[in-house]
């Protein structure tokens with residue numbers, strides 16, 4: 149069953165593009181990543197799903213119900229973390245969370261304590277004294293406290309340190325084991341890679357691809373940078389090289405083939421250094437654009 153269904157969703161802010169013709173679905177129990185650079189349209193899509201803004205065209209359903217007509221009903225079973233959390237600074241964390249709890253008949257105070265202790269959040273501090281990361285934790289507890297069927301999290305890890313990110317990911321996995329569907333946005337692919345079943349990639353308001361992590365990993369692109377004297381004399385004739393550039397004494401490759409094959413070819417060269425990195429989102433997008441272009445040419 150689809151928990152979220154998005155059909156040709158378009159949003160213009162007056163004349164400004166928000167998102168254009170976005171369509172995809174999220175299955176029950178999935179952890180679904182929504183990735184793209186700043187301004188790609190992630191928050192616009194999410195805010196449309198929550199009925200904070202109205203679509204210019206297209207429609208979306210959550211739990212099979214139209215997000216505009218049934219938003220109140222839908223919200224009871226959705227936990228939402230906005231990308232930026234704003235609170236009444238003068239309140240204590242516990243008072244804010246108890247206030248939030250009142251909206252949900254299913255929520256209980258033990259859950260607040262359990263979630264806060266996992267995140268090492270001090271419930272008795274005032275909101276105004278909290279760092280950005282700690283405010284984010286308050287938002288996470290708020291999103292989870294009523295054990296919603298669907299979690300929609302907009303850039304949940306920004307502001308969390310790497311250790312806390314791991315704690316948070318484990319919490320999401322616990323939620324998923326209970327059957328919760330999770331939809332979360334990020335501009336960091338490596339972050340969502342270990343957690344998600346599938347990802348949707350957006351750029352400049354448009355959906356570029358929906359892909360399972362499994363096939364994303366199979367076609368995983370790597371950025372390989374080789375430091376070598378006279379790089380212009382080197383020829384690497386192997387499949388999987390998507391892009392090859394020479395900059396000073398470096399050969400910069402974008403490689404999508406078997407990494408062992410590349411290393412075998414490189415091993416015979418008298419190189420000084422090698423760096424293998426995850427390519428930037430932009431490089432990945434360019435690769436996808438190229439593939440899409442090739443497909444179009446084939447037709």
Ligand SMILES: Nc1ncnc2c1ncn2[C@@H]1O[C@H](COP(=O)(O)OP(=O)(O)OP(=O)(O)O)[C@@H](O)[C@H]1O
Pocket residue numbers: 161164165166167184185186187188189190191192193231335
């Ligand atoms: N209230 C608004 N008025 C006008 N344009 C807006 C508004 N909100 C968003 N936009 C525009 O819509 C586009 C998509 O923005 P959106 O915030 O959805 O992107 P995002 O992927 O969430 O990026 P970020 O990570 O920076 O929040 C951007 O070009 C942005 O400038």
